[in-house]
Amino acid sequence: AQSVxxxxxxxxxxxxxxxxxxxxxxYGATPYLxxxxxxxxxxxxxLLKYFSGDTLVQGIKGFEAEFKRSQSSFNLRxxxxxxxxxxxxxxxxxxxxxxxxTFGRGTSLIVxx
Amino acid sequence: xxxxxxxxxxxVLKTGQSMTLQCAQDMNHEYMSWYRQDPGMxxxxxxxxxxxxxxxQGEVPNGYNVSRSTTEDFPLRxxxxxxxxxxxxxxxxxxxxxxxDTQYFGPGTRLTVx
Numbered sequence: 209a210q211s212v213x214x215x216x217x218x219x220x221x222x223x224x225x226x227x228x229x230x231x232x233x234x235y236g237a238t239p240y241l242x243x244x245x246x247x248x249x250x251x252x253x254x255l256l257k258y259f260s261g262d263t264l265v266q267g268i269k270g271f272e273a274e275f276k277r278s279q280s281s282f283n284l285r286x287x288x289x290x291x292x293x294x295x296x297x298x299x300x301x302x303x304x305x306x307x308x309x310t311f312g313r314g315t316s317l318i319v320x321x
Numbered sequence: 322x323x324x325x326x327x328x329x330x331x332x333v334l335k336t337g338q339s340m341t342l343q344c345a346q347d348m349n350h351e352y353m354s355w356y357r358q359d360p361g362m363x364x365x366x367x368x369x370x371x372x373x374x375x376x377x378q379g380e381v382p383n384g385y386n387v388s389r390s391t392t393e394d395f396p397l398r399x400x401x402x403x404x405x406x407x408x409x410x411x412x413x414x415x416x417x418x419x420x421x422d423t424q425y426f427g428p429g430t431r432l433t434v435x
Contacts, residue, residue, distance in 0.1 A: 240420060240422075242423075250429075253426070254423050307352045307417070309421045311356075
């Protein structure tokens with residue numbers, strides 16, 4: 209079975225600073241990888257996903273993520289954070305033959321002005 | 322398209338009461354699921370369905386029932402509410418593409434059981 213770990217429960221950054229949120233997965237084959245964002249009081253929205261091909265994936269809102277097989281990681285990055293990026297971020301991993309991704313516990317992003 | 326809709330937005334129950342959380346989607350998605358979200362626990366899968374008439378249990382199914390009589394609707398029933406079921410509940414849907422794919426989430430139902 210697949211699993212995903214988000215090592216950071218909270219991350220605090222200043223507005224305009226760069227951001228990297230960590231995600232490590234466990235799965236024996238090439239995984240399906242996702243990042244979702246949850247704004248306060250809202251449901252989750254897909255930021256980006258990786259299935260195959262180019263390991264650097266571009267998403268919405270200026271986010272990108274890089275799949276590194278050797279490190280079993282799929283870290284989310286943004287070069288310059290905006291106050292509106294304050295939210296909860298979830299990494300998810302899916303396995304071939306299953307509809308069901310497994311979600312990490314989430315990382316809460318706090319943005320200081 | 323309205324996407325995924327959930328009703329009600331908020332609900333307070335007393336221990337032992339029953340209720341149904343409603344979920345509907347208008348995207349003709351085959352796959353639908355219910356999650357609960359608790360602080361520090363992320364999202365945990367309760368039940369899911371890969372098509373009308375087909376449901377299966379997720380990680381935390383105890384105390385919940387589902388059925389899928391139509392493609393559009395996937396209600397979640399709490400048979401006898403317990404304080405441990407206080408949580409935020411999310412419904413999601415996705416295409417039945419034979420692999421994990423984008424899930425579209427509803428806005429959630431915040432349930433408190435006293």
